[in-house]
Amino acid sequence: MKVTVCRKESFNAAHRIAHPEWSDEKNQKIFGACANKNYHGHNYTLSLKLSGQVDPETGYVYDMKKLGELVKKYIIEPLDHKNLNLDVPAFKHRIPTTEHLAIYIYEQLRPHIESRYEIKLILEETDKNYVEYPA
Amino acid sequence: MKVTVCRKESFNAAHRIAHPEWSDEKNQKIFGACANKNYHGHNYTLSLKLSGQVDPETGYVYDMKKLGELVKKYIIEPLDHKNLNLDVPAFKHRIPTTEHLAIYIYEQLRPHIESRYEIKLILEETDKNYVEYPA
Amino acid sequence: MKVTVCRKESFNAAHRIAHPEWSDEKNQKIFGACANKNYHGHNYTLSLKLSGQVDPETGYVYDMKKLGELVKKYIIEPLDHKNLNLDVPAFKHRIPTTEHLAIYIYEQLRPHIESRYEIKLILEETDKNYVEYPA
Amino acid sequence: MKVTVCRKESFNAAHRIAHPEWSDEKNQKIFGACANKNYHGHNYTLSLKLSGQVDPETGYVYDMKKLGELVKKYIIEPLDHKNLNLDVPAFKHRIPTTEHLAIYIYEQLRPHIESRYEIKLILEETDKNYVEYPA
Amino acid sequence: MKVTVCRKESFNAAHRIAHPEWSDEKNQKIFGACANKNYHGHNYTLSLKLSGQVDPETGYVYDMKKLGELVKKYIIEPLDHKNLNLDVPAFKHRIPTTEHLAIYIYEQLRPHIESRYEIKLILEETDKNYVEYPA
Amino acid sequence: MKVTVCRKESFNAAHRIAHPEWSDEKNQKIFGACANKNYHGHNYTLSLKLSGQVDPETGYVYDMKKLGELVKKYIIEPLDHKNLNLDVPAFKHRIPTTEHLAIYIYEQLRPHIESRYEIKLILEETDKNYVEYPA
Numbered sequence: 001m002k003v004t005v006c007r008k009e010s011f012n013a014a015h016r017i018a019h020p021e022w023s024d025e026k027n028q029k030i031f032g033a034c035a036n037k038n039y040h041g042h043n044y045t046l047s048l049k050l051s052g053q054v055d056p057e058t059g060y061v062y063d064m065k066k067l068g069e070l071v072k073k074y075i076i077e078p079l080d081h082k083n084l085n086l087d088v089p090a091f092k093h094r095i096p097t098t099e100h101l102a103i104y105i106y107e108q109l110r111p112h113i114e115s116r117y118e119i120k121l122i123l124e125e126t127d128k129n130y131v132e133y134p135a
Numbered sequence: 136m137k138v139t140v141c142r143k144e145s146f147n148a149a150h151r152i153a154h155p156e157w158s159d160e161k162n163q164k165i166f167g168a169c170a171n172k173n174y175h176g177h178n179y180t181l182s183l184k185l186s187g188q189v190d191p192e193t194g195y196v197y198d199m200k201k202l203g204e205l206v207k208k209y210i211i212e213p214l215d216h217k218n219l220n221l222d223v224p225a226f227k228h229r230i231p232t233t234e235h236l237a238i239y240i241y242e243q244l245r246p247h248i249e250s251r252y253e254i255k256l257i258l259e260e261t262d263k264n265y266v267e268y269p270a
Numbered sequence: 271m272k273v274t275v276c277r278k279e280s281f282n283a284a285h286r287i288a289h290p291e292w293s294d295e296k297n298q299k300i301f302g303a304c305a306n307k308n309y310h311g312h313n314y315t316l317s318l319k320l321s322g323q324v325d326p327e328t329g330y331v332y333d334m335k336k337l338g339e340l341v342k343k344y345i346i347e348p349l350d351h352k353n354l355n356l357d358v359p360a361f362k363h364r365i366p367t368t369e370h371l372a373i374y375i376y377e378q379l380r381p382h383i384e385s386r387y388e389i390k391l392i393l394e395e396t397d398k399n400y401v402e403y404p405a
Numbered sequence: 406m407k408v409t410v411c412r413k414e415s416f417n418a419a420h421r422i423a424h425p426e427w428s429d430e431k432n433q434k435i436f437g438a439c440a441n442k443n444y445h446g447h448n449y450t451l452s453l454k455l456s457g458q459v460d461p462e463t464g465y466v467y468d469m470k471k472l473g474e475l476v477k478k479y480i481i482e483p484l485d486h487k488n489l490n491l492d493v494p495a496f497k498h499r500i501p502t503t504e505h506l507a508i509y510i511y512e513q514l515r516p517h518i519e520s521r522y523e524i525k526l527i528l529e530e531t532d533k534n535y536v537e538y539p540a
Numbered sequence: 541m542k543v544t545v546c547r548k549e550s551f552n553a554a555h556r557i558a559h560p561e562w563s564d565e566k567n568q569k570i571f572g573a574c575a576n577k578n579y580h581g582h583n584y585t586l587s588l589k590l591s592g593q594v595d596p597e598t599g600y601v602y603d604m605k606k607l608g609e610l611v612k613k614y615i616i617e618p619l620d621h622k623n624l625n626l627d628v629p630a631f632k633h634r635i636p637t638t639e640h641l642a643i644y645i646y647e648q649l650r651p652h653i654e655s656r657y658e659i660k661l662i663l664e665e666t667d668k669n670y671v672e673y674p675a
Numbered sequence: 676m677k678v679t680v681c682r683k684e685s686f687n688a689a690h691r692i693a694h695p696e697w698s699d700e701k702n703q704k705i706f707g708a709c710a711n712k713n714y715h716g717h718n719y720t721l722s723l724k725l726s727g728q729v730d731p732e733t734g735y736v737y738d739m740k741k742l743g744e745l746v747k748k749y750i751i752e753p754l755d756h757k758n759l760n761l762d763v764p765a766f767k768h769r770i771p772t773t774e775h776l777a778i779y780i781y782e783q784l785r786p787h788i789e790s791r792y793e794i795k796l797i798l799e800e801t802d803k804n805y806v807e808y809p810a
Contacts, residue, residue: 038491126417
């Protein structure tokens with residue numbers, strides 16, 4: 001009776017995709033407009049998936065209200081309406097690509113959710129681009 | 136040449152999330168507004184996924200018209216425009232959470248689809264919450 | 271410099287479409303499955319539109335945070351996770367069709383928003399059916 | 406035989422909602438997280454609507470390929486992957502609210518589209534907030 | 541108490557955008573890939589909007605079941621899974637642009653809906669292009 | 676650090692689902708309206724998923740601009756605004772079902788993407804029907 005439950009949340013942020021040790025020319029060549037120096041931004045949509053046994057008493061795999069509070073505390077508050085490069089310490093030395101952002105979100109949440117739950121997340125950067133982690 | 140084919144259908148229903156042996160206070164504490172005694176409701180979206188070999192003659196994994204008829208007969212007719220707690224016998228003694236509803240839908244359809252097909256379903260309760268079964 | 275600003279919010283509720291003075295047979299004939307006696311339900315999506323002049327200082331037509339608080343207080347709290355027929359006094363003697371619900375929402379909000387704003391709303395009951403009020 | 410034709414395009418940008426002559430405290434009080442000093446960002450969706458007579462020869466109100474090129478040249482290129490406050494001269498002294506951005510887009514396009522066409526646009530900043538101009 | 545009620549339906553069809561009296565070269569120049577001689581196709585989404593008084597007895601502007609039947613009979617059956625150029629007599633001598641198709645749909649439905657209802661429709665050809673008629 | 680990156684693209688095409696060696700009657704019986712002889716069509720949405728290690732320098736699993744160019748060259752150009760049965764050699768003797776089309780797209784792209792990437796794709800034919808390959 002293992003079920004996967006999923007919760008979608010949104011946040012928006014500015015970022016710039018550029019390697020801090022590369023020249024502007026190289027960054028522009030590799031990352032194109034994503035490297036523009038004054039930042040651009042996105043509405044991110046996060047789908048958080050937890051797989052686990054259904055609790056026989058409540059019929060829930062996980063209390064969605066509790067999950068919502070964890071996401072709010074560890075993800076939305078530090079990321080929403082922020083500049084990922086400037087405001088989030090983890091991205092001082094790590095390029096804030098969607099891949100890195102998904103791994104970061106996973107690492108922030110994993111310690112706060114019991115290990116018996118398998119976690120997977122989908123992070124949409126635009127209507128055309130999204131990532132899944134772990135693969 | 137194994138392909139997964141998916142079909143989306145919708146239905147809407149009323150329900151109440153409450154343990155029949157718990158007090159109103161306890162139900163309200165655990166389930167919040169979902170336990171409100173006069174029911175609330177949702178537009179559910181069901182995505183039914185069948186994985187199997189492509190038939191070399193038709194190019195189909197499964198006849199979608201036949202699948203649509205099975206879903207109509209075993210899922211839409213008994214659930215659509217119904218009160219899950221009062222009108223669906225399976226939920227007389229089983230809380231109609233999305234998890235339980237997904238398992239119920241799977242159990243209703245599984246006997247009518249040949250065992251060579253793997254079945255998986257996604258059940259969306261709102262734009263923010265959905266479940267997948269089996270996990 | 272008149273701009274229309276729009277805000278989308280969601281709530282879900284149970285209801286039954288039936289005339290209190292008609293027989294079950296007549297209600298079933300006129301309203302079909304919508305008249306089922308134990309209620310069914312929907313995820314409603316409300317788009318609230320305010321037309322007005324842009325404030326030259328803030329660049330806003332209306333403070334969306336304030337609008338969100340009004341919608342929460344006068345619409346979401348009385349309707350969300352409720353049974354429209356049983357829990358909302360206005361629908362004791364008024365069939366809770368989407369048309370009536372849209373007019374009700376308009377009447378609840380209109381007194382709390384300055385008359386210099388024109389108000390229009392879109393209320394979606396399902397992915398296929400929605401209403402606009404005023405027409 | 407007047408028809409409205411609509412074209413949807415997307416771009417993303419960073420911005421900050423803050424009055425240049427107000428203190429940080431006042432900006433934070435009026436604009437909340439939108440005033441965060443390091444910017445945040447959005448995926449904007451623009452729907453451009455042109456109303457006019459159907460050309461009896463082509464069956465078109467307007468050549469969508471030509472409209473796409475105008476939008477690309479006058480809207481997407483100057484705004485996409487940009488910081489509205491820093492990179493777009495019009496917003497040096499004008500707060501880049503969605504209202505102002507919609508008026509700006511209208512003013513950029515209007516001179517390039519024959520006056521016999523009525524223009525209206527919808528600009529979505531997030532899934533929950535959008536504006537229409539002219540109202 | 542005038543409300544607009546809206547109903548969304550879908551159909552799909554093949555078509556080719558080409559003037560029957562123009563050369564292939566001219567059609568290709570004016571219409572691009574839309575003029576390809578072996579046809580291409582779309583999933584069309586039709587939103588039909590009726591504005592009228594709310595019936596004080598039923599709370600309905602129009603019986604959606606009856607509207608669904610009219611749309612099925614006069615629009616879906618003649619257009620769905622068809623080639624607009626070859627299978628629909630009205631497009632033998634009229635280029636099946638979205639503009640013309642919207643006018644055609646309006647003309648098919650208007651005689652079957654009482655004149656006290658104002659009718660307006662939205663016809664989406666792709667996620668990026670749609671038309672409204674009347675403008 | 677294995678992440679799945681996904682890219683969505685669209686194209687539209689005409690097709691007919693019919694076995695070339697069957698009678699019209701048999702095709703109509705097995706495939707219904709999909710066998711109509713003058714073709715119909717769809718807006719297809721392709722989600723291409725690549726799973727692989729995150730490049731420690733760029734923070735990318737795969738350069739999305741390069742992926743976009745591959746999809747444009749090998750998928751969009753040969754399929755968009757085409758008749759699958761008549762214009763695409765692979766479907767001269769293979770029924771263009773969504774299953775077959777998904778396998779075809781996979782086979783076209785696989786040789787151009789390094790084997791260390793796992794590829795999976797989702798192909799949507801309508802809002803209700805889609806396939807995943809490999810299953």
